[in-house]
Amino acid sequence: MIVAEPKSLAEIAGYIKDAKKVLVMGCGGCVTVCLSGGQKEVDILAVSLRMLRAKEGKPIETVCETLERQCDKEYVEKMSTLLEGVDCVVSLACGVGVQYLAERYPEVLVVPAQNTKFIGGTTEHGIWEERCGLCGECILASTGGICPIIRCSKSILNGPCGGSSDGKCEVNPDTPCAWTLIYEQLKRQGRLANLQEVFPVKDWSKSRDGGPRKYVREDVLL
């Protein structure tokens, strides 16, 4: 899932300081799962904004809603009725949701309530970790199911670097060295020969370096 982290109330309030009526819009997708942008967080944010503005003597009206997914035009379309008199939308979705709303409703100011952090999962309740670097050319088959692109601090393909020590990354002793994990995994599986070949230079044009990516599937086009 996409993991996002709420911005501070002060930062969000700063974006909407001229607004009198805001739509606080949650997303029922990833950000609900990672406890940062679902209906519960929408309600808390709306109350907090109203209290802050009341304290400042500039009361604000809030409308609260959570779309099934903000990254889906079909759902985004349905929110048009909620925009009556609204001069700003605060989106609790990831960066994709914020942009979908801004594209569909260009006359309204849409601001983010979150910092979109990474693609990852929960390792324990309240802890999320990054797992995929979205490089566009998955190499997990040769690295024992462990991604060096995102789990190695240097994204190196022929690791580990000299900064790896006792299975830890030099950048942060709480971070396991991805290449030690890969080594241990391949050793366990009797596939260490995978590590002996020099991994060739990567085609980063399939990653973000090629510009914004687009994926077309002819077989499902309408």
Added chain:
Amino acid sequence: MSEREATPELTTESKLERLFSQGHFVVTSEIGPQKGASAQNIITHTRESRQYCDGFNLTDNQSAVVRLSSIAAGIHVLQHGGTPIIQMTCRDRNRIAMQSDLLGAYSLGVRDVLCLSGDHQSFGNHPTAKNVYDIDSIQLIALVKKMRDEKKLVNGEEIKHEPRFYIGAVENPCGDPVELRVMRLEKKVQAGAQFIQTQTIFDIKKFEHWMRLVRDAGIDRRVNIMAGVLPVKSLRALKFMKENVAGMSVPDELIDRMSQAQDPQEEGKTITVELIERLKKIDGVKGIHIMPVGWEAVLPEIVTRAGFLPRPE
């Protein structure tokens, strides 16, 4: 020309390659360029110490701190009679910039390059910088070899005037797991590394163990391994290495010696000379790389006491 004819197996015009092939025990050192637009320290040190070693590494923004560039520093070394070994890390440049800089460095007379990953930017003076790592150190080794031996850029395009570098790499013999370190060393050699400068060695036992594995794999016959040493000035410096440098092993015995020393600088030199004495006797070690970080002036004394003089031409 006569020398080249006498040793036809040489791949480059590198002095280091020639010395290794002639069977000399090679001694290199290191100069850290400064955080400013002056090469005075490089020039002074080159002039004063060039006869005490066979080449100087020029670090590439060491510890991820912005400094005068390694290639520019190397040219200063060349201009003052020294042999530069330019370090090239993968942290700050993509394959376009690295190949361009390699062409430029060769055109200016540099013949030796040391390929490294580079310290992560979070350790340096620009921790908010974006790192590059378009290619890694092993891919860089292969790239330099491809340019030289195939006259091709990494994309396969042919070039007319190929840079003919003698290719170096680094390895950390004290990092764990040691089997993985040996495997990675082999990969570097397979990619094209011709000489290896190791991370600083304080723990002879660990180094001997690594070296045994290296010999068992026959790697020492395919690459010239130089053991790294770092003269320490104080107990604080030694403790810092033990506690803060990833993969560094410093035996307690050395800490005790430094803590009891009347004159820590003198003790630091003695420890270094003793380490060199032991390292040079280990089968498969073909040279010593001395890293007098921030203490360049100590080089002549260390080399003299280690019995490495005179250096071959």
